[in-house]
Amino acid sequence: MEVRVVVDGDLPRALNIRDVAREAGVSYQTVSRVLNGSDRIRESTREHVQSVIDRLGYRPNPVARALSTNRSRTIGVVTAQSALYGPATAVAAIEFAARDAGYRLSIANLRSGDPGEVRSSIDDLRSHAVEAIIVIAPQQQVLSEVAEMSVDVPIVALGPSGERNSMAMDQIAGARAAVAHLADLGHEFIVHLAGPQDWTEAEARMAGYLRELDARDLRVRAPLLGDWSSQFGYDAGLSLLRMPDFTAVFAGNDSMALGFLHACRDRGARVPEDISVVGFDDIPDAAHFFPPLTTVHQDFVELGRRTIGMLLAQLNGTETTEEPLVPRLIVRESTAAPRPF
Structure with missing residues (x-):
């Protein structure tokens, strides 16, 4: 709550640095040094002034502070x-x-x-x-x-x-880890649901997918270009599952993976028994998808x-x-x- 003071019965005004100095019994320059973390002040004085600042609830005005410090x-x-x-x-x-x-x-x-x-x-x-x-x-x-x-x-x-x-x-490394995981499980036919290609992250994740397949001499499929949305993942899933010639999907983000999981449920495809799915991002809800989603976590x-x-x-x-x-x-x-x- 903002602290205000009343002067001679006038309208209240915001507490300022001189009010703090008066209450603490020090100069306003000393209060300023405390606020700016200066080491040119005794520790006992710093603690006393800080206790007054805390008790009054004083907060420096950022505009005034910028003008006085040029920062x-x-x-x-x-x-x-x-x-x-x-x-x-x-x-x-x-x-x-x-x-x-x-x-x-x-x-x-x-x-x-x-x-x-x-x-x-x-x-x-x-x-x-x-x-x-x-x-x-x-x-x-x-x-x-x-x-x-x-x-x-x-x-x-x-x-x-x-x-x-x-x-x-390193989006490329993250995508390669996702594809490597699927390949290590034995998947040879992996589809990629990519994000929009004007996004650098989508381009990098697609590059990682292609590089890992190439490094393992696995069949490369043209990625499906999407828009990050779960609706795209769902629509792409319905289309792909009409004639499933793949065993795994690497989605460019968790939302598209969620949509694909929904399509699998509607088409009667079991995850992971029939198709494995990996996402990217590790959104907070990823662990609560059905089934819980394997994905790439970003710190x-x-x-x-x-x-x-x-x-x-x-x-x-x-x-x-x-x-x-x-x-x-x-x-x-x-x-x-x-x-x-």
């Missing part, structure tokens, strides 16, 4: 408007990591991947004096536009591995921590690179050895 302690985030698990979870993880580092986020949602929209969103964030920018919009058009822009603050994109100033999950908490760490290093004048995070396979009950034909 906003704000990181801008450009993200595609999406309720999909991956982007939404990445934003949350980055916000938690930023908060732990003493920063807050200012978010600009893209209405489209149009170059003008991308530039407008970044310009808007810069007008709010953000100290750095993170791009969480894994469409190639957006990433290409950002790469061409000249921005006067550090910028990190969540995109393909190997790119400069990027933080990535978004670590992704957020590393992304903020990379930005803070750049703010301190240090160029850093991070190895891509490697997702891990979570084996549940939707996969088993194939039935004999």
Whole structure:
């Protein structure tokens, strides 16, 4: 609850740093040093002032603080408007990591991947004096536009591995792990339900599928290009199950896997006895699908921590690179050895 004080019967005003100083019996400069974590202050004084701050419930005004320190302690985030698990979870993880580092986020949602929209969103964030920018919009058009822009603050994109100033999950390695698991069980005929190919993650997962099949000299089938939705997984499943010439499916995300499981139930195909299914993302509900879904888990908490760490290093004048995070396979009950034909 915001604390307010009344002066000479006037309307109440918000508590400020001088009120805290008066209550603590110290100068406002001392209160400022406590708030900014300065080491130029005795520990006993710090503890006393902090106790007064806590008792009064004082919270610094971020605008005033930015003006006085010439720092906003704000990181801008450009993200595609999406309720999909991956982007939404990445934003949350980055916000938690930023908060732990003493920063807050200012978010600009893209209405489209149009170059003008991308530039407008970044310009808007810069007008709010953000100290750095993170791009969480894994469409190639957006990433290409950002790469061409000249921005006067550090910028990190969540995109393909190997790119400069990027933080990535190794989507190819995750997809190869999924296909390798199916191949190790004995599956030779594996179908891939892919995400939309303007998404870098979908392209990378499809590449991992194709590379693992090629490495094992297994038959390569043309992936079915989808849209991440469970409805696509369901419709694709109904079509594929009319003449099933495969024993396993690797879905580009858990939602498409869920739709495919639904189609299997409606067509009378048993999972995993007749068909094995692997997803990607390990959404919280994946363990409660019927059957529980084997899938590829992405550590978004670590992704957020590393992304903020990379930005803070750049703010301190240090160029850093991070190895891509490697997702891990979570084996549940939707996969088993194939039935004999």
